[in-house]
Amino acid sequence: MSFLHWAILIPFLFAIIVPMLYKYIRPVHTGWFILIVPSVLFVFFLPYINPVADGETFMETVPWVPSLGINFSAFIDGWSLLFALLITGIGALVVLYSIYYLDKKYEDLTNFYVHLLMFMGAMLGVVLSDNVIVLYVFWELTSISSTLLISYWYHRDASINGALKSLNITVLGGFAMLAGFALLYVMTGTFSIQEMIGQAGGVIDHPLFLPTIILILLGAFTKSAQFPFHIWLPDAMEAPTPVSAYLHSATMVKAGIYLVARFTPLFGGAPEWFWIIAGGGLLTLLWGSLSAIRQKDLKGLLAYSTVSQLGMVMCLLGLGSAALYFDDANELYTVAILAAVFHLFNHASFKGSLFMTAGIVDHETGTRDIRALGGLMLVMPATATISLIGAASMAGIPPLNGFLSKEHFFMAITDATEYGIFNMETAGMLFPVIGWLASVFTFVYCCIFFFKTFAGPFEPERFAKKVHEAPIGMLISPAVLGLVVVIVGIFPNLLSQSIIEPSMAAILQGLPTDAEAFTVDIEHWHGFDLELFMTIGVVGFGSLLYLAMGKWRKLSIYNKTTDPFSPVYDSGITGLLKGSRLITNVQMTGRLRDYLTFVSAFFLIITIWTMIRYDAFVIDTQNISEISTYEVVLVGLLVISMLALPFIQQRVAAIVVLGFVGFLIALFFVNFRAPDLALTQLLIETVLVILFMLAFYHLPEFRKEKMKASFKWSNALLSFGVGLMVTLIALSAFSYGQGHDFSPVSDYYIENSADLAGGYNMVNVVLVDFRALDTVLEVLVLGVAALAVVALIRLKMKEGDDI
Amino acid sequence: MKWKTNNLLFIHVTRIVAFLILTFSIYLFFAGHDDPGGGFIGGLMTACSVLLLYLTFDKRKIDEMLPINYVYLIPAGLLIAFGTGFLGILFADPYLTQYFDYFTLPWIGEFELATAVLFDVGIYLGVAASALVIIVTIAGDE
Amino acid sequence: MSIVVGVSFMVGTYLIMARSLLSVVIGLNMLAHGSHLLLLTMAGLKTGAPPLLDRPETAFSDPLPQALILTAIVISFGITAFTIAIAYRTYKVYQTDDLEQLRGSPDE
Known part of the structure; x- marks a missing residue:
């Protein structure tokens, strides 16, 4: 167990301890104790930055199921370090924020923090494990903890529904992913990701390649809320806001992106991989940004915007995978990866702060409906400032970090038209066009988010409670994130060597990392080029669209907020329930007899089928031991008394016959050289007869069975079949054993x-x-x-x- | 017990036979290692002898005679059986790596006999107590 | 011997499909007997002396199945006792041992 393993396990350990401590630390908010965990872990991960930037990687292995090649291996390279820092850093801020968000008097803090810690550990496990099976276990744990956190206010129907929806969709994807991992094992013979990458050669040409990537991408796409699986994310907004900020924008939903990037060295360069990811991402980007505009709920808007931004990162990762096709670290392709990594970081910072400010607005005004909100700028100046920074960064306004990554995004999608592979020369034009359109919509919803909430006249009578600025503690976390947005915006190269370059090297493993294209140098100004004009166009058209909102807000498409894919899911679920109830009703009759009939009939059919299939009926009379008269008499008595049992009408008689059968069997044991068995059987039978007598002293006599003759006969037939079958099996198995010279285990004994x-x-x-x-x-x-x-x-x- | 019996002969015979059975059961228990017998059989035999007492005498009388709550004997027996296993871990250092192999302890010399019998005592108690508890509970229900 | 096994399975199966709870318990017991005999038969009958090493014989019958059956007998005793208790209690509560009358509602 190395420190890396402990880093994964510590949150779980704390999750176990917290409920026990809860009683004793009640006067203090539990969150203060929890805060220690992510902060310490964050500090713990910081020293890794330097060696990782120098190209070092760390691998620590603890055997788990070594016979199957499943080891708990923790692996750190640039890409997982970025995630580890995000998880712990944002985790610390979110915990701090939650201390003020959740009132310790009214909320069940134990549940909240236990699940949050569970998530933190699981998510660290996902990004740090090298073994796919271990990764899968942690992956499902994040789904489960996410579900638990969404249903935190479990008395609300919407919370429960949202939680179930997210569980169904993400676990479905996770399961597909497990199947994909199994196929990967078939192809490569190892569960370790790094070992797979080491022998990447044959994977792409393997016949199982396509099913494998489809299954794995199902897992990644459901987790990262990619079109059309995005429907769970907006419903997940029923969770408390700290959870939305943490799981559903900064970390968990990025697990899919993590996975795609992690497997890029293995699958990258194949046209299927390229098109599914780049195309899916592009579609998600457009769909998410369009849907976000229609939202009336602040958090719903942010949810769809997360969907769209995740699509953008996904699309970039797809484009960047082309570099592995050329096996060439040309800046033409690597810029996409650069943009993906950079934007991933930026998105975590600005979206985190936006979610937190949305939470503040909700907390202080009691509503998140943008139609009701307005004019908060003067009442909540600090919140408004942080929101402005976040929204402007998301919209891509200089000099914030969102602008920089947006520029690189434009560069990547315009470069994509020049790839000259995978039909990009014709279909490639879609990327700049759709990407640009989606950016315009992004700009519009950023305007909606900020202006509808904070601008305009303030009318206190519209709010249920007295609106005032949030307490200072609540503002710290979003303010820190806002500060990150500004600082990274102004000095982007703070990150380039420490975070972005090692991450790119990890995603594009196998390419020469000392190449020019891996040297990241982000600049604000690179002349009047196409990207700049695209940005100017986005701002111009976006502003026009927003100003014209009065015109298009009456359109029916704007007023319907439900996603067209949600009903598909709903009807699927109800159909499933109906179908299974139908089947259950046929089979669950409530009669013991019916169940047993099913079981016996199934046993009969399956054994007959197997025996015939493998031609196993052998009856060999050679090795049967000779039978003495004594034994003949015994067998005769036993058979007669057993056959008599069903026909006996008196209770006591039945019990006596049963006891008789038991004693006869004891005699058999004596005859077959098993003295211990004979003794045991005798004693047991004695005790059992006493027991039967005692218990059934009270029970009524057998009643004449009033059942139809046909029923009786079918029962008898079935029983006869079972009996015959067992006899045949016994004979055949014995003969088989004689025919093959097995050496019995018992020789050893x-x-x-x-x-x-x-x-x-x-x-x-x-x-x-x-x-x-x-x-x-x-x-x-x-x-x-x-x-x-x-x-x-x-x-x-x-x-x-x-x- | 449901039925009251006042058959004098029966009572007197039982008095002697029950303890004969009990003695025999203990013999069987110790014989177990080399001859037929052992924890299971001994335990069941003991249960039978006590049952015979129950059949003959009043329940209250036996409760005075044997003031034991059989329910507690079940976990006691299990604890003994499981506990001897841990003894194995203590002494069988080479087997520590595969610690669920602790029942292989008698491999190594002197503890062999002691632990095997101790283990069997656990089985004996568990079986006897379980059988008694089942019957006495059902019989005692009104 | 296999025939005996077959018969006990047959009777057991028939009985557990009957309507009376007592029959079901007896049937279960018969099935247990059947499987013990099956195990013993499988091991080969009369291949040697009882598995006691301090006797002069050198060929023994297989001790492993016997140990298995010993375990099985005790377990089946536990199961039978448990089902008896259930049957007894059911009768006390519902005053019937007819499984038809004990049926739950169809939607369960």
Whole structure:
């Protein structure tokens, strides 16, 4: 266990401790204790920046299931370090913010922080694991903790629905991803990502390549809310705002992007990979920005804007993967990766601050509806300033960091037309056109976000509570993020060597990293080129569109806020429920008899099928031991008494016959050289008969079974079939065993029980020495049965009672 | 117990036989390592002897005679059985790496007999107590 | 011997599909008997002396299945006892042992 592993596990450990501590630290807000975790981890990850920037990577491995090649390996390179810093850094700010956002008097803080810590650990696990199976486990943990956090206010229907929706969609994708990982294992023979990349050669030409990337991308696209799986993200906004800021904009939704970039060295360069990611991202970018404009809810607007920005990063990653096709670190392609990494960081900063300010507005005014809001600029000047910085950065206004990454985005999409591969010379024109259009819409919704909330006249009577500026503690976190936006905007090269270059090197592994194209130098001014004109165009057209809002706000398309894909999901879910209920009703009749009939019939069919399929019916009379008259009599008695059982009408008689059968079987054991068994059987049978007598002393006599003859016969037939089948299996298996010379396991016991265990009764030696664990567990079962009997009888539960 | 019996002969025979069975059950238990017998059989036999007492005498009388709550014996037996396993970990250093192999302890010399019998004591208690608890509970229900 | 196994399975299956709870319990017990005998038969019958090492014989019958069956017998005792208790309690509460009458509502 290295420090890296502990970094992943510490949040989980804290999550366990918090509920225990909660009682003792009630006077202080729990958040203050939680704050330690991400802050310490952030400081812990900082020293990695320097060595990683020098091209070092760190790999620590702890065996988990070594026989299957599944190891808990933590791996750090530029790309995972960027995420680790984001997770812990923004995590610390979000926890700080939540301390003021969630009132310790009214909210269930334990739940909130336990789930938040669980998420933090899981997310660190996702970005730091090198083993895909471990990664998958953490991946699903993030889905689960996200669901729990969305349903934090679980008494609201909307929260529950949003949580379920996100769970269904992301877990579906995660499951597909697991299947993809399995296929990857088939192709490469390893679960380690770095080892896979090391032998990337044959993967792209492998026949399983396409299904694999589709499955893995399903996981990435559902997680990162890519079109058409984006519908869960707007509904996830029912979560408390700190959660939205943390999970649903800065970290979790970027897990898909992380994964795509992580696998780029492996799959990059294939046209399918290029088109699915770049095309899907572009579509998401456009769809998200268009939908965001229609939103009336501040957080809904931000959610769709997140969808659109994630699409943009995704699209850039797709474009950048072309570099691996050429195997050439030309700036023409690497600029897309640069833009992706840079924008990912910028998005986390400005979107985080925007979510937090939206939360403040909601918290202080009691509403998030932009039709009700307005004029808050004078009442909440600090909040307004931070929002302005965030929104302007998102819209791409110089000199903020959003402007810089937007410029690089334009550069990448205009360069894309010159790739000359994958039909880019014709279809490539779509990228600049759609990208530019989406940027115009982005500009418009940024204006809507800011001006509708903060500009205009302030009318206090429109709000339920008295509106005032947020407490200073609540403003710290968004202000820090806003500061980052400004500083990175002015001095972008602070990041270029420490973060962006190592990340690019990690994503484009295999290319010569010392090439010119890997030297990142971000400048504000690079002459009157196409990108600048595009930006000017965006601002111009965007402003015009926003000013003309009065004209198009009456359009019906503006007034419908539901996403057209949501009904598809809803009807799918109801259809699924209806279908499964239909099947269940057919099969769950409430009659024990029916269930048992199903089970027996299924057993019969499947064994007959298998036996016929493998031609396994063998009856071999050679090795049957000779039968003495004594045994014939025994067998005759046993068969007669067993067959008599179903026909007995008296209760006591049935029990006596049952006991008789048991004792006969004990005799059999004696005859077959099993003294221990005979003794046990005798004693058990005695106890059992007493038990039966006691219990059924009260029960009524058998009633004449009033069932139809046909039913009776079908039951008899089925039973006969089962009996016959078992006989045949027994005979065949025995013959098979005779035919093949297996050496039985028990030879070992026979040879060793005297020497190793010092006992001469082999059965007992097997029980207490060789297989002692089985024996203890068996007694455990017996004990549980005994306690269950006590519970059943002594507790005297009535109908409908619950334990 | 449901039925009251006042058959004098029965009572007297039971008095002797029950303790004979009990003694025999203990013999069987110790014989287990080399001859038929052992924890299971001994435990069941003990349960039978106590049951015979229950069949003959009044429940209250037996509760005076054997003031034991059998329910507590179940976990006690299990604890003994599981506990001897941990003894294995303590002494069998080479087996520490695969620690669920602790039942392989008797491999190594002297502790062998002691732990095997101790383990069997756990089984014995668990089985006897479980069987008794089941029957006495059902019988005692009114 | 296999025939005996078959018969016990047959009777067991028939009985657990009956309407009376007592039959079901008895059927379950029969199935247990059947599987014990099946295990023993599979191991090969009469291949040697009882598995006790301090006797003069050198060929033994297989001790492993016997240990398995010993375990199985005890477990099946636990299960039977548990089902008996359930049946008993059910009868006490509902005053019937007819499974038809004990059916829950169809939507469960």
